[in-house]
Amino acid sequence: MSGASNSCPNILFVTTDQQHIDTIAAAGCPHVSTPNIDRLVREGVSFSQSYSTNPLCSPARSSWFTGRPTLETGVVVNDRAIRSDIPNIGQWLGTRGYEPVYVGKWHVPQAWPVAVPGFTTIPAGHGGAGNIGDGAIARATQGWIRNRSGSAPFFLTVNFLQPHDICQFVSMHQNAPDKIPYDGLEDVLPELPANFGYDPREPEPVAKKRRWAWTARQWRYYLWSYYRQIEMVDAELGRVLEALDDSPYARNTLVIFTSDHGEGCAHHQQALKNLLYDEAARVPFVVWCPDRVRQNECDREHLVSGLDIMSTVCDYAGLEPPPDVRGRSLRPLLEGTTTDCREFVAAEVTQTGRMIRTQDYKYVVYQDDPVAQLFDMKEDPGETRNLADEAKYADVLAEHRRLLREWEAGLDPAPVPGL
């Protein structure tokens, strides 16, 4: 496998920023209208057990584009560059017959650089303002798909900022009065999630992030506003998909859709991200290509990771992935040729937090923090009862600690400046 040929599929990698996994109407969310993501879900394979490698913008993105955990990329916090000896997916594909094109947010390290290494870069998008930047991203992408003249297969990555504007909402409403500022909205606000309550046996970095003094009404207004921002980015996605439909590439393009991390969404009374609870760590992940990938398949069993993007893309491109990638190609799952499950996925957060998610349990620990978390994800998917101190689960805890030790020992950590 030395280089891509013109028969290799085009790949359209579309991402949102800060999208909670339960924000897709076709997957059962009653609070949103998402006809375009729904279409990908109905005509493709979606994974409900999909985890960010590190639920923060720059770190998660560094893993998408390298197939390496953030301990290895060196991007353990925002605004850091990927370690220079690790190729990104544009550099890898671009020297092997693909045309890599980048539109939208990058953020490793700069959010909106003039040029993304390895890619032809279209400068569209606006920091901190998906409400104006995503339109430019969608329009520029429409234009590129319509106007393109190249014949090599393309790897086009389109990186929207919404629903990240929820950060602006949170900031603007942090001290707002307990009153819905629009008549007629109070009756349509979504209910609070079942796990609005939480087990207080939490590591300190988790508890410290809970700094919201909102009433239940304010939490519900925040949720209502968040769902509108999901609808905004869904509409932009629709314009990109329509341009693809109208193009000569429609039948030979693999679409991968995901998000860098989730959003608190009032689960455990949290907003925003940078947490290893599922609301922040689990993300939408959908793959669409009707001629190659199964349709209307929701995989609720297999654990997948942002690490898997690189390996999956390389597999469909007919290329070997770069050395030492840690992800897996999802192609066998997408095409239904295997049911093999990986034993666990790992994630990191805030430099010191680690997560091991196995089929049945999630283990979370922060370096130098005496409180660990262990949740039975089958019996308690809302993560409301921390089992780490219960003697009955001592063996489970020990096993997960072993998995984490062995996982970390197998990595090639980047020297991280400033720590």
Add this chain to the structure above:
Amino acid sequence: MPQDPRIRQTRTRPFSPEALSAWGELAGFSPPGPFEPEGEWRHTYEILLAGRGRRGYLTVARATGPGGGARLEVEQALRQAAGATWCTRATLDCSADPISSPRAWSLESVVLRADAPLDVATVREEGAVTEGVLRVTAQGRTRERPLGNPFTSDWSLFDAVQRLPRKDTESLSFDLLERLDLLKPDQRLGYRREEQLELDGGVLPLTGYQQIGRGLLPVQYWVDEHCRLLLVMTGPRAYIWAPTAREDFGEAET
């Protein structure tokens, strides 16, 4: 985040006329007197983003179009990252109905880098609504969508809200084609409240309307006593009436 406290303060509470005034965003704000919404006019707005400052402008110019409705010339420029600017120009022929429903339009969307258009990212479209079907044509290809409800665009509403009958306004229901591009159904536009806005030069009486619907954060429209649309705000974005905004754009902070 920007360190300028004047910019930073704009993300400390929701947008409202009073908040914009308190932050100094309406300093020197003095709309002229009488205004005829049905006539020919040109409004220019600065586009303010919470925590980001003034990032662009929108111009809407009205003339009488074919059939007695409005012909709107729209130009919007928004600063993007990496020194780029996203410009959209459109001409809309609208129906003479309460929501200025667009009947036909042409649009060009361009990304400018170093003031030169990036041709590969340019979009040109023609659109029309006939017999309840929306048709958009780009590069010889036409997409059709049936429309089940009254229909308008966000730019048309900059015209239409100036002709709403104040307190007696019954809610208007429609689907919205945002930017002549994104269909956002189930919108409702109705009266919000009166407000006496205190400015340096005195008190400015305002009438507010609000729009709520799918795929958008609520939109507030504020018109003066002459029905001139002065302020529009939605989530972290505000349009502030500013006749020189287009000329000032090149000198705005980046």
